[in-house]
Amino acid sequence: MVVATSYQMLNMVDKNQPLSSKMKAMVVKKCWFSSILEQREVKMPEIKDHEVLIKVWAVGVNRDDIIDVATSVDGVCPGLECSGIIEAVGRNVSCWKVGERVCAILEGGLPYASCLSLLALLKLNETKTPNKTILIREGSNGIGTLAIQYAKYMGFKVIASTGSSDRFAICHHYGADFCVDHTLTNFARTVIEKARRIGVDLVLDYGASNLQSNIECCRIMGKVKIVIVDLHGMESSNIDLSILQRKQVEIKVFDLRSKDLGYKASVITEIRTHLWPAVLQQKVVPAIEYRFPVTEYQKAMNILRKDDSAGKIILCMNFGQDSDSLKMD
Template sequence: MNVIDAVKSWFSSSSEEPKVTIPVFKDNEVLIKVWAVGVNRDDIVDVATSVGFFHPGFECSGIIEAVGRNASCWKVGERVCAILEGGGYAEQVAVPADFLLPLPDDIDLDDAAGLPYASCCIWSALFKMQTPDMLKDKIILIHEGFNGIGPLAIQYAKYMGLKVIVCTGNRDKLIIDDYGADFCVDCTSRNFASEALKEIGSLGFDIVLDYGFSELERNITWCKIGGNVVIVYLGGDNDIGTIDLLALRHMHIAVKVTNLRHKDFDYKASVIAGLRADLWPAVLEKVHHRFPASEAQQAFDCLKKKDSVGKIIVRMDLEKSTMDLEKSSGHFKMQ
């Protein structure tokens, strides 16, 4: 029985109030009262491929309720967001102190829930191997600029001084006006990269940011000498690509693939530290889709759509969600 079936079974058979123990937190951890959870591609991949139990929920926002003895840098009552090892769809979570980020006063808890995972992915993709000064005035092509982490990648890239070209569909005005891209190209056009390079007067891109391997060969050809193709791998069936090794050698092009989900503790902690130092002052992204916990399935379905804009969160108002689920457990049925 998986987690969804277990939840359905409990709500349909139990007449008693559930008794769930408070998570045990270690000396280097804090206990967070979860306000909302960000919905990410890894939630869908885990749901679709796991055998038995799975634990989606890799980022959240909330209020610190307790602090371990070695986590005194944080205080009870602070508003925070965090990356998680999974299990974010809960009332409370225990989180390593090094995985937390403080919230500016002008960022609400809903928006914050969709920030940490995407922000870490962007920082590790663009800044883990390069200093911010090395990126200033470089030209970056961002695929899928309106979807998932795209809008946040645009804003962070602009904040760091890059010239941002976005590959998108019919949302040019939104991407330029709301997120600050310098130029948009229609991804349905056969020669969209050549058109963009001609428009900006460049022989190639310094960086191409993509989320899979299907365009890998073309991404390489669009780079200038010494360019970088960076893949934030978000999972996907049959997502393969080819590499022309001669082109890599002659053009001195580097291909980098990053996936935060499967990195170890030290790597994630270093990404959080770098993100906080380099990019956290620029947190600007707003959540575009909010769902109550009882409609988590709809949140997953929304993420699967290619035309959704920005981040998606699930608000963990569990008292109301419990009543909704008791009425209709079908909300959690996986298709």
């Protein structure tokens, strides 16, 4: 896995074309009251001494891409993660070679969700107390399914929550011990019952849509940690501070976009050391629900906006290929 250092690294190269001075790309086009992505022919980026150039085969779509398309300036290629083949390396790059298959987190599939999930779980498990129980909110989405697998790999007992009992099978498939519908009025009581009737030791929440219920699920005086990955669901929140104090709950918020390159590289090192072997052995696998050619990006964006996907959404760099002909390999 490699950390790319510039939006240039996300320029979407047509994998069927040889390396040249030009390439196809999907870039932001500013309109009167909105922004869209359009296909253009752009100049091939010139890499710096510490960079690599990736011939992109696929990119993962994330919520932040919706924001990027709406707010970025004309000509920017949005995106947080990609996979492909290294086409060229800078003079100071010694750990990667031309022709190697890589996945990368990018400035601004698997890499972004893996980094966020691992970063949170490592922080949650710093004390390494045995027999911990973790509540993973939104367990059926792309980050949730990875987090369930990572947590089981690290020895946690996993309770996964979803917005519907119809999604319990997805969470169980990826290793959850118990599932709970978080729309129920007795959600916290049900979680506590499944957590040895004392409450959970850890909570991992993607979006923090209901911080109060997370606190209510925690055990008392257990040095409990709630880790929030991204704040897209919590612009503001009212919580009962007396319960927070009584249960001795610590709340942490993590993201990668605001971090510098050195920090991102350290997270990558953690992944390669602790969890990449499990990925290579297919003990941990990404849940991919949709694949579209990059020219059909709007379909992916519409699914993201509905907030009901149960896995990753992938855009493949097949500019001339429709979605019916894409292979699910």
